[in-house]
Amino acid sequence: MTLQEKLETAFAAGLGLPDTTDFASLEYRKIPEWDSVAHMQLVMEIENTFDIMLPTEDVLGLSSFPIALDIVARHVSADA
Amino acid sequence: MSALMLEGRVALVTGSTRGIGWAIAEVFAAHGATVVLHGRDAAGAVTDRAAELTARHGREMLALAGDLSDPAAVRALFPPIFKQFRRLDVLVNNAGILVDGLLGMISDADATRTLNVNTLAPILATQEAARMMSRRNAGSIINVSSIIGRVGNEGQAVYAASKAAVLGLTYAAAKELAPRGIRVNAIAPGFIETEMVRQLPPAKYAERLQGVKMGRMGTAADVANTALFLASDLSSYVTGQVIGVDGGMLV
Numbered sequence: 001m002t003l004q005e006k007l008e009t010a011f012a013a014g015l016g017l018p019d020t021t022d023f024a025s026l027e028y029r030k031i032p033e034w035d036s037v038a039h040m041q042l043v044m045e046i047e048n049t050f051d052i053m054l055p056t057e058d059v060l061g062l063s064s065f066p067i068a069l070d071i072v073a074r075h076v077s078a079d080a
Numbered sequence: 081m082s083a084l085m086l087e088g089r090v091a092l093v094t095g096s097t098r099g100i101g102w103a104i105a106e107v108f109a110a111h112g113a114t115v116v117l118h119g120r121d122a123a124g125a126v127t128d129r130a131a132e133l134t135a136r137h138g139r140e141m142l143a144l145a146g147d148l149s150d151p152a153a154v155r156a157l158f159p160p161i162f163k164q165f166r167r168l169d170v171l172v173n174n175a176g177i178l179v180d181g182l183l184g185m186i187s188d189a190d191a192t193r194t195l196n197v198n199t200l201a202p203i204l205a206t207q208e209a210a211r212m213m214s215r216r217n218a219g220s221i222i223n224v225s226s227i228i229g230r231v232g233n234e235g236q237a238v239y240a241a242s243k244a245a246v247l248g249l250t251y252a253a254a255k256e257l258a259p260r261g262i263r264v265n266a267i268a269p270g271f272i273e274t275e276m277v278r279q280l281p282p283a284k285y286a287e288r289l290q291g292v293k294m295g296r297m298g299t300a301a302d303v304a305n306t307a308l309f310l311a312s313d314l315s316s317y318v319t320g321q322v323i324g325v326d327g328g329m330l331v
Contacts, residue, residue: 044214053162056155056207 007072010049011065014042026065050076085312087112090165092157094118094148094205095175097125099274100224103300104172104307109133109141111308116142116161118175148175148201149193158208167216170311171209173202173246174224178276180235191238198242199249206253210262217261222310223250224303227270227326243268247322254320263319265310270326272298293328 001009008023015026015033028034034042043059046052046068052075054062062068091108095101097119105115115133119126122145130143142164146153161168176198179190202223213219228236229243247266254264271277271288277297280288289297303325309315310323324330 040211040214043211047211048215051166053159053212055159059211 003073003076004069006049007046007065007069010045011042011068014038014045023065028063046072052076084112085308085314086170089169089311090114090116090161090167091170091172091311092116092118092144092161092168092205092209093172093174094157094201095120096172097129100269100272100300100303101172101174102129103304104174105129105133107301107304107308108170108311109137109139111312113170113311114139114141114165116144116157118144118146118157120147120175121145149196151196151200151204154201154204155208157205158212162212168209168212168219169216170220170222171205171213172222172224172307172311173205175201176224176226176243178236178239181238182235183237186238194238195242195245198239199245202246203249206249206264210253210257210260213257213262214260219257219262220311220315221253221257221262221264222307223247223264223266224307225250225266225268225322227268227324227329230268230322230324230330250322251320258319263310263315265315265318265320266322267303267306267310268322268324268326269303270298270324270329272300272303272325274300291329292326293331296327298325298327 011023012019015038017033047054050072058071062071086108091113093101093105093115096105096117105117109115117126117130126143126145130141133141144157144160146156148154177194179194181190206221209221223246225246226243228240229247232240250264250266257264271292306323306325
């Protein structure tokens with residue numbers, strides 16, 4: 001499974017979205033499922049999925065799927 | 081329940097090189113916890129204390145340093161814990177400073193530093209700890225406030241404000257984190273035998289002692305045992321509470 005596919009799985013689980021979602025277009029607070037409460041659940045799913053701990057600035061900056069992909073890629077490569 | 085109430089758990093105690101923090105670290109370690117000790121300075125005390133508990137209990141304790149008046153230093157405590165243990169079960173926000181000052185004589189610098197260490201650091205640490213604890217849907221956060229934060233004291237307006245704010249943090253965080261299985265409570269020590277108290281003039285000491293219904297000063301161990309209760313499953317249905325460890329000063 002690619003990093004993007006794993007992240008899509010985390011988004012689906014964290015935000016309660018179907019697998020058929022257009023993940024690339026997701027933005028924070030642009031859909032009812034991704035509010036501030038769900039955001040913390042999403043962060044937890046991402047951290048668990050990739051076994052990383054995101055710094056607060058990344059938690060606050062994680063505002064879309066593409067940005068999340070960049071953030072995760074950075075942390076995964078840093079830990080490798 | 082195991083006789084060792086914190087067996088297998090990882091606990092961070094800020095300000096744990098001496099006094100109440102050290103007593104908490106000792107009792108947590110004696111009850112099976114792996115303790116992450118914290119001190120302000122990188123060299124010396126905190127490393128020695130961690131080595132002491134490691135030798136005593138045969139478990140590798142972790143020593144972390146940082147001046148908690150700096151928010152970045154607070155956040156920097158958590159990645160090493162994640163890296164080494166992948167979990168955090170207990171956070172004790174104990175580190176604190178006291179700078180006396182009558183109203184009209186409080187410097188901006190003293191006020192800012194006191195609020196940063198006593199109030200902002202616990203807020204930031206709670207935020208970081210809650211994220212790690214959420215992964216297991218369990219955890220206990222213990223804020224060490226003070227009787228001064230409940231009733232105030234002359235010459236300690238900033239300290240009182242900083243410790244009262246910790247109670248507000250406790251109530252809000254308890255509500256917010258309860259659905260994630262994380263409990264948040266506070267301890268409000270009263271007249272506790274510490275280095276600072278031992279330096280009080282005899283008349284002041286006697287006056288303070290007169291206000292204690294139990295007729296004796298509290299010890300760091302009195303506070304530590306309350307922290308053990310709040311950290312362990314003995315208090316599994318207790319959250320959003322402030323426990324006075326004050327020998328009846330507020331009765």
